[in-house]
Amino acid sequence: MRRLRDLLRSAILRGTFPGGVLPTEAELMASYGATRATVRETLAVLRREGLIDRRPGVGTHVVVKAVMTQLVEAHGVEPPGQESLLNRRLRARELDRSMIPLPHLAADRLGVPAGVPCLRLEYVSLFGDEPHGMATNYVLNPEAGRMRDQPFVHDWYALLNEAGVGYEQSEFVCGCAPADAATAALLGIAEGSPLITIEQVISDASGRPFNLAYIHVRGDRFLFVSSAARRH
Template identity: 35%
Template sequence: MALAADDAEAVVAPTALHGQPSARRSRADEARRFADLLRQQIHADSFADRGLPPESELAHEFGVSRNAVRDGLALLKQEGLIDRAPRVGTHVARRKYDHGLDALLGLRETLKEHGEVRNDVRVAREITPPPAVVRRLQLAAGESAVYIERVRYLGDLPLSLDLTYLVPDIGRNILGRDLEHNDVFTLIEEVCGQPLGSADVAIESVNADAHSAANLQTPDGAALLLLERLTRLVDGRPVDLEYIRMRGDRITMRSNLIRRPEISNWELT
């Protein structure tokens, strides 16, 4: 019995990406692989001043079928990365912003080349901290902490919801500062008179709860990047514990990693 066109394509794709011989793979696999490579080009501003090429050109460039291109573009549209319309074509909807992991910087410092970051301060007060915060900040029994909650915007676009816990001696001084227009990191260094030194960072994907979704203007259950960061002064004292929910459709986390094997394990030629 003859296979339908889509079924036949799902059994054997014509070529692999970049023209290499194709292994057996499904149309969905091809679409996902194509979308990953095209996403990288979009992030690199390859289409900043023009629309994306037609489906036929993309199929030829990436060595995939037109159907795989169409499905891959649908994935990127669902992410909010591109817009598509008849007789208009395909265009980048709104770019994502790189947030580096190679240096200890606040969001305002990180995105200074893209515009002004402002903070909508929702809460800023002294609290009795939960036990988990007490442990992480190495607080004494009965010691308070300062809690700050902010929604952070680039222009009118909400990028992150930041929940920050500070040790009391530093936090109390920060409460009187300009929290709307400054990174907390900058204020900590001004108050302490010494620089921040290091941070422990964990990043994971979480679904937006109702509170986060409302503040970040995303649907309930949307994918967010949760960055947990414990920051220390240069002398090693932990002073700042943050839980930062970032819009995954607007932020890309980037780093430059270097592998340093023991030279003695390698034979140099």
């Protein structure tokens, strides 16, 4: 079951099925050499994950549209002429934007004294009307001053660009964690659902870190693509 689940889950998130319509149970059985019980169990799992809907007489339909982006773009390294990370496909719903003393542990990551003024900007990222992730950012001055009143419409890098904030380096530390009750409510998922966690530090041209972010991403709605070639 898990092998068929993995194959179908990947195809669903990549938008492989024409019109979002999955093959019939009989077609899946024939294509993958699976029993009817295995196919039904697999589809039940995908339905519980919120990826498909099944209706008698209608069939099995995809009900999710995932965002896919190159990992290099997620770092904010943009191709020439591209205005924002995801070409303005995302929009933001702000939860908090306030100047606060920088917390001690955040100060350690950014290499500055605790308590210095920083901008805390927390938001939910939406694709259409559906939440895909959320982030809490701690931004140092002078960048914080430029961003404090800048309208936040699309993705984080569009906000930086529109506020006139330059950046050159980005570091990700990725992991996973179950969604707590508050995060689950904001992202429209069940408490305990798995999330991709990302701790990000963004630095300026001199290598000075000025932005620390704690990001929680729905793995069923956001796909990072990373490609590499072996050098000979």
